[in-house]
Amino acid sequence: MDFIAIFSIFVLACFVGYFVVWSVTPALHTPLMSVTNAISSVIIVGALIASAAAGSASSKWLGLAAVAMASINIFGGFAVTARMLAMYKKKER
Amino acid sequence: MDIQSILSAATGGHGLAVNPWASVAYLIAGVLFILALRGLSSPATAQSGNRFGMAGMTIAVVTTLLTHAPVTVDGALDTIGLVEILVAIGIGAVIGIVMARRIAMTAMPQLVAAFHSLVGLAAVAVAAAAYLNPQAFGIADAAGQICTVSRIEMGLGIAIGAITFSGSVIAFLKLNGNMSGSPIMLPGRHVINLATLAAIIGLVAYFTFDQSPWVFWTVTGLSFAIGFLLIIPIGGADMPVVVSMLNSYSGWAAAAMGFTLGNTAMIITGALVGSSGAILSYIMCRAMNRSFISVIAGGFGADAGPSDGGSKEQRPWKPGSAEDAAFLMSQADTVIIVPGYGMAVAQAQHALREMADQLKKEGVTVKYAIHPVAGRMPGHMNVLLAEANVPYDEVFELEDINGEFAQADVAFVIGANDVTNPSAKTDKTSPIYGMPVLDVEKAKTVLFVKRSMGGVGYAGVDNDVFYMDQTMMLLGDAKKMADDIVKALSGSGH
Numbered sequence: 265m266d267f268i269a270i271f272s273i274f275v276l277a278c279f280v281g282y283f284v285v286w287s288v289t290p291a292l293h294t295p296l297m298s299v300t301n302a303i304s305s306v307i308i309v310g311a312l313i314a315s316a317a318a319g320s321a322s323s324k325w326l327g328l329a330a331v332a333m334a335s336i337n338i339f340g341g342f343a344v345t346a347r348m349l350a351m352y353k354k355k356e357r
Numbered sequence: 358m359d360i361q362s363i364l365s366a367a368t369g370g371h372g373l374a375v376n377p378w379a380s381v382a383y384l385i386a387g388v389l390f391i392l393a394l395r396g397l398s399s400p401a402t403a404q405s406g407n408r409f410g411m412a413g414m415t416i417a418v419v420t421t422l423l424t425h426a427p428v429t430v431d432g433a434l435d436t437i438g439l440v441e442i443l444v445a446i447g448i449g450a451v452i453g454i455v456m457a458r459r460i461a462m463t464a465m466p467q468l469v470a471a472f473h474s475l476v477g478l479a480a481v482a483v484a485a486a487a488y489l490n491p492q493a494f495g496i497a498d499a500a501g502q503i504c505t506v507s508r509i510e511m512g513l514g515i516a517i518g519a520i521t522f523s524g525s526v527i528a529f530l531k532l533n534g535n536m537s538g539s540p541i542m543l544p545g546r547h548v549i550n551l552a553t554l555a556a557i558i559g560l561v562a563y564f565t566f567d568q569s570p571w572v573f574w575t576v577t578g579l580s581f582a583i584g585f586l587l588i589i590p591i592g593g594a595d596m597p598v599v600v601s602m603l604n605s606y607s608g609w610a611a612a613a614m615g616f617t618l619g620n621t622a623m624i625i626t627g628a629l630v631g632s633s634g635a636i637l638s639y640i641m642c643r644a645m646n647r648s649f650i651s652v653i654a655g656g657f658g659a660d661a662g663p664s665d666g667g668s669k670e671q672r673p674w675k676p677g678s679a680e681d682a683a684f685l686m687s688q689a690d691t692v693i694i695v696p697g698y699g700m701a702v703a704q705a706q707h708a709l710r711e712m713a714d715q716l717k718k719e720g721v722t723v724k725y726a727i728h729p730v731a732g733r734m735p736g737h738m739n740v741l742l743a744e745a746n747v748p749y750d751e752v753f754e755l756e757d758i759n760g761e762f763a764q765a766d767v768a769f770v771i772g773a774n775d776v777t778n779p780s781a782k783t784d785k786t787s788p789i790y791g792m793p794v795l796d797v798e799k800a801k802t803v804l805f806v807k808r809s810m811g812g813v814g815y816a817g818v819d820n821d822v823f824y825m826d827q828t829m830m831l832l833g834d835a836k837k838m839a840d841d842i843v844k845a846l847s848g849s850g851h
Contacts, residue, residue, distance in 0.1 A: 267506055270619055274612060277625040280391055281632030288397040290729065290754050293637060293736030294465055295407075296397050297604055300630040301472045303390045303410055304611045306623050307479050309383075309421045310494075313618070314486035315442050316427035317493030318435070323486040328445045330482035333475045335449020336456070338414055341472060343457035344465075345407050348740050352400040355748035 295348045302341025308334035380621065382420040387625030389413030394629060400749050417622045418446075462744045463701050466600055466734040470529040473603045477521030477584075480610040481577065484515040487617060488573055496617060505565050507617055512561035514613035515573070516580040521606040523584030528599050531588075532733065538593025546590060547654070553583045591652065597734050598641045598652045605634025637735045644729035644755075646781075646792040674810065677829035679841030682769075682804050685829070687846060689766035689802075691722045693758065695795055696738060697731050697773025699808075700835050706745035708839035709771065713747070715846040724761070725752040726795050728776035759796050768800035770822075772835050774807070778820045787818055803828040806838050 288296050311334055314327025389409045396406015427438030460468045488511060491497035496507035503511070530536035543549065560576045591599055612627025614620075642649050686692050694713065700706060713723040725747060731738035742752055762768060770777055777797045780787045797803050798821075805828055822828055831838050 267616075270616060270621075270624060273621055274616070274624045274628055277387070277628035278632055280625075281394075281629040282636070284391060284394045284629070285633045285636045288394065289399060290640075290736060291727075291739040291749055291752060292397045292400065292403055293640075294469075294732075294734055294740045295403065296394065296633060296736070297469050297601070297637065297734065298465070298472070299393060299397070299407060299410055300604060300608065300633045301469060301476065303393060303414065303626050304476050304607045304630040305479070306386070306390070306414065306417050306626045307476065307483060307611045307614055309417055309620055309623060310483035310487070310614050310618055311479060312418070312421040312442065313425045313494060314483060314490065315445070316422075316425045316435075316438060317490055318428055319493060320486075320490035323490035323493065324438075326482045326486040326489070328441060330479040330486070331442060331445040332449045333479040333482070335446045336453040337449075337472050337475050337479075338453065339450040340453030340457045340468075342407060342411050342414070343454050344460065344468065345410075346404070347457060348462075348465075348743070349400070349403045349407060351740070351743040351746075352403070352749045353743070353746065354400075355750050 291352075292349075295345050298341050298345045298348070302338055302345065305334040305337035305341065308338065376424055379420050379424045382416055383620055383622035386413040386417040386420075386622040389416070390622070390626050390629060394633065413622070462740055463704075464533075465737060465740065466596065466732075467529055467532045469734065470525045470532055470600055470603065473600075473607050474522050474525035474529060476607040477518045477523075477525060477603075477610060480518030480607075480614055481515055481522060483614055484511050484518060484617075485573075485577070487511060487614075488515075494618060503568055508565050508568060509561065510613050510616040512564045512573075512576055514610055514617060515577050516557050516561060517606055517610040517613060519577055519580030520584040520587070521603055521610055523581045524588045524599070524606070525584075525603050527585055527588040528596060528603060531593060532596055532600075538596075540592040541589040543586070543590070546586065550583065550586050553579055553586065557583065587653070590654075595645075595647070595652045597730060597732075597737075598638050598645075598647075598649070600734050601634050601637035601641055602653075603634070605631050605638060608632075608634055640729060641735060644793060646789070672824045674824050675826075675829050677804070677831050679831070679838060680845045681829060682831055682838075683842045683845035685802055685804065686716055686721065686767050686769065686842075687719050689716075689721055691724070691761075691765045692716060692767045692769055693762060693765045693797075693800065694723065694725045695768060695770040695773050695777060695797060696725065696727070696742065697771070697776065698733060698738075699772025699774075701732065701738070701741050701772065703772065703835035705771065705834075705836035705839045706741050706747075708836050708843060710742075710745045710747050711843045712839050712846065713751075715843055719846070723751060724758060726755065726758045726762075727752060728755055728773070728793075728795055731773065731776065755793060755795060762796045762799040765800040767802045767804060768797040769804045769806070770797055771806040771839070774820055775818070777822055778818060780818065780821060789818060798822050798825060801827060804831055805829070806831045806833070806835050808832070808834065 311327050311330035390413045393406045393410030396402045427435040429435045487494045491503045531538050557579050564572045608627045608630025615623025727738050777795050779798050781789045781792045781794045
């Protein structure tokens with residue numbers, strides 16, 4: 265993809281992020297942080313590419329280390345978010 | 358022209374020669390991440406939002422595994438390579454889930470800081486891997502040199518990733534108590550920091566002309582250093598801002614790597630997380646009436662403390678017992694509870710909720726008022742109350758409940774101090790002047806649970822609420838006091 269196309273997506277996504285995040289209720293700001301933590305580990309895509317490529321052993325091992333680190337975040341981030349969200353209950357009437 | 362060739366024509370040029378269906382899959386993953394955040398607009402939809410996030414991540418990972426299956430040098434599928442990748446994911450999954458299950462809710466800020474540091478380090482590892490093997494990432498030209506645009510993206514990615522890592526490590530150590538929360542001030546630190554930042558920017562620019570290893574690794578090393586240097590002078594009270602800021606950085610690091618790979622899922626996510634962290638930092642700064650620059654410059658929460666302790670006049674105040682408090686609250690129509698971090702430190706949230714339950718049985722309306730910086734990270738107090746089974750529709754934010762104190766019979770302040778200090782509204786010389794505060798002094802009676810009269814809050818200022826006629830000071834441990842009030846309430850025989 266050419267740079268301008270990618271950059272357009274980036275700028276638009278910043279605006280989407282701005283409006284979506286302001287609509288998050290302050291009561292859920294901690295889960296917001298843990299879930300953004302989990303999704304920012306989408307960097308695992310780059311790690312997977314590095315660890316699958318042939319040609320450089322050091323590149324591959326860096327990739328595998330990154331896969332493991334990003335996985336801690338992905339599983340840990342989503343799991344702790346789910347744990348917190350399950351605690352939010354309405355008043356029983 | 359068929360759709361396939363239109364799509365591949367549209368995606369050709371930069372980055373990897375991507376399968377158009379893979380691009381579509383990454384776009385879907387990105388949209389699912391947007392929906393994940395959108396779900397958090399209400400606790401009712403939040404859990405389904407989290408599931409959207411998991412679905413998006415699954416799509417992104419599976420797509421990458423399919424389009425970039427590990428291959429041997431001659432192009433065959435490398436089974437051992439695939440197993441290695443799955444083992445790496447498995448190790449991460451076990452560690453992550455165990456951490457998520459075991460962590461105490463009071464320790465959430467540390468956990469989030471630890472997770473941020475991992476995103477940062479993973480970004481550094483990916484950028485380094487791309488530097489060492491540019492062909493694999495499709496960013497090398499025919500001569501084996503890395504494309505100019507990719508060099509800038511890569512340089513930014515590694516710099517932001519390294520700052521995120523080392524900054525988060527310091528934030529973790531400070532939050533976890535392994536390192537003193539008080540700021541560590543190096544002499545000439547502003548000069549050192551600015552020089553280091555300038556060197557990083559200069560070297561990233563120079564990297565576009567010369568891709569020698571020394572340039573790349575020097576940028577990496579300097580970025581690790583600046584992350585440490587930036588966070589050590591910041592005091593414990595400002596950690597909510599720092600954690601939010603590092604959240605934002607971890608997003609920008611992911612976005613920079615997304616540019617390198619031409620990957621829409623990474624770019625959308627990076628932009629979302631980057632904006633999210635930036636907005637949370639802004640909200641935290643506004644709640645403390647501090648400018649972002651002054652937080653970054655550091656030094657707040659040093660030994661400013663009660664500097665004029667000797668000259669402080671002894672003002673009269675009214676002590677009270679748990680029985681007095683129980684009687685006052687059981688006679689009230691409305692009680693507003695103002696919890697602060699001291700309540701969580703004393704682990705009083707369950708006793709507090711029992712107290713509220715008893716009061717509700719007596720027909721008292723109970724509400725909770727939360728200041729944005731009541732916990733150690735944005736929204737932290739809400740999680741702590743939710744853990745103690747406080748229904749979320751009894752919990753209100755500052756701007757929603759501040760008007761109700763004037764009609765309330767009792768304001769019950771437990772473990773909070775600075776966020777109730779009226780001098781923030783009137784005293785221009787106060788260090789917390791201008792900070793939004795909860796108007797507890799407007800309630801008919803204020804019950805103030807506090808360990809002793811000696812201590813002051815983070816900002817080191819005295820609170821006029823202690824000495825008002827309608828205030829009763831309940832001195833003691835927050836949990837014990839709440840327990841005693843529960844006993845007194847249940848003994849009152851209704």
